[in-house]
Amino acid sequence: MFLNRLKIFFITTIIMGSILLIYSLYNSYKFKNSPLEKNIQERIQKKYLYLQSLAYTKFGITRKVPLIISDKLPAKFFGIATYSKKTGKIEIYLNKNRFKESLDYMIDDVLPHEYAHAIMFILGDFSDENAGHSKKWQDICIALEGKKCNRFVNNNDIIFDKTNLF
Numbered sequence: 001m002f003l004n005r006l007k008i009f010f011i012t013t014i015i016m017g018s019i020l021l022i023y024s025l026y027n028s029y030k031f032k033n034s035p036l037e038k039n040i041q042e043r044i045q046k047k048y049l050y051l052q053s054l055a056y057t058k059f060g061i062t063r064k065v066p067l068i069i070s071d072k073l074p075a076k077f078f079g080i081a082t083y084s085k086k087t088g089k090i091e092i093y094l095n096k097n098r099f100k101e102s103l104d105y106m107i108d109d110v111l112p113h114e115y116a117h118a119i120m121f122i123l124g125d126f127s128d129e130n131a132g133h134s135k136k137w138q139d140i141c142i143a144l145e146g147k148k149c150n151r152f153v154n155n156n157d158i159i160f161d162k163t164n165l166f
């Protein structure tokens with residue numbers, strides 16, 4: 001009798017566990033294969049408009065920089081800013097796969113950080129001092145109310161003439 005109950009307990013546990021596993025696999029699958037949820041998109045959009053307004057009021061910049069949410073960025077990048085010497089095109093990419101665990105970080109830290117790189121490009125400053133994290137970049141990042149304006153981070157997140165990286 002006791003053994004039977006034990007059996008039922010274990011079988012139930014296994015079934016529940018499997019259901020949870022399938023559910024979480026389904027969720028990450030769904031995340032991979034659909035755009036970001038609407039409320040997340042709206043938050044990004046709102047922050048981006050705010051950054052544009054700061055760029056204008058603090059630096060007189062009106063140029064709009066395209067923001068691309070990409071799932072093709074290598075995992076080590078949360079975001080990057082790119083500049084094409086050939087076309088003069090400036091773009092910001094955010095790694096879609098990083099939104100899942102780090103939503104606030106992506107919006108409040110990474111986005112202003114990359115936007116500051118984009119403004120450096122707009123101002124014609126392509127210095128690779130400290131991989132683009134010069135004092136001037138830092139001042140811009142802080143003016144954009146960024147939280148991740150540390151100059152001595154070890155990330156190479158500015159890319160010139162992106163090739164087949166992604």
Ligand SMILES: [Zn+2]
Pocket residue numbers: 113114117132133155157158
């Ligand atoms: Zn950077």
